[in-house]
Amino acid sequence: MNQLSPSPEATKPAPAPLPNTAPKSEFAKFVRSFGYAFRGLGYTIRTQRNARVHIAVTSLVIVLGAILHLSAIEFAILLVTISAVFIAEMFNTVIEACVDLITPDYHPLARIAKDVAAGAVLASAIFSILIGLCIFGPHLWVVFFSVH
Template sequence: MNKFLKSFGYSFSGIAYAFKMEWNFRFHLIALLLVILAGWFFELSLNDWLWISAAGGIVITAELFNTAIEVLVDLVSPEIHPKAKIVKDVASAAVLVSAITAFVIGLIIFIPKILMYAA
């Protein structure tokens, strides 16, 4: 059980590292916080919250994987190498695709609510 509890400490250390070292991670956390506040304001349905939670979780997870990949590539290939660049670019692209998908989900959920509120 002690080993199990220690694993949470390692996980939180990883989150803390990403928060401290990665501007994009902080940006996505702030964006997620704003979406949560907007969801609270517009009183989202359970179904909407499920979509927001899934999209936000996927973006944050992609950011964490991207950070891990970048650190690993820097460790195994400290010199500039074309394949190392490709690995980093593809990991970054995964974050971009997940963020665009989350943005579209947000538009689908929030635009009708904003239009209804404005009317």
């Protein structure tokens, strides 16, 4: 979301914290940290339309890759690319939330922060499309233009 006023998510109440039971060991703290991470991942998927679009496109890419029998290396490259786009989307969400927290009013620097964060997602998506074309292109060429 790239706007100069607070995002709709910023006006929603914060998610309820996990129960405040103090972990008894470092291992318990470590395990508990996964709850926070999954909550952040869930928040992103629930509130960010573009994250859901990334998931849908990811599903299509994986199915197409399976149909075309991509190699393990090709799948690995696609997964790194998919991860980069999704992680960029999550950092964009973080930056938007922080900017909205700090300044709910219009400020040129707030706009720059949001625009650059959104630009990072766009750049990663464009590069992922180019990588996808490099990987899928030869396979699709054979499917559509080979003489049987």
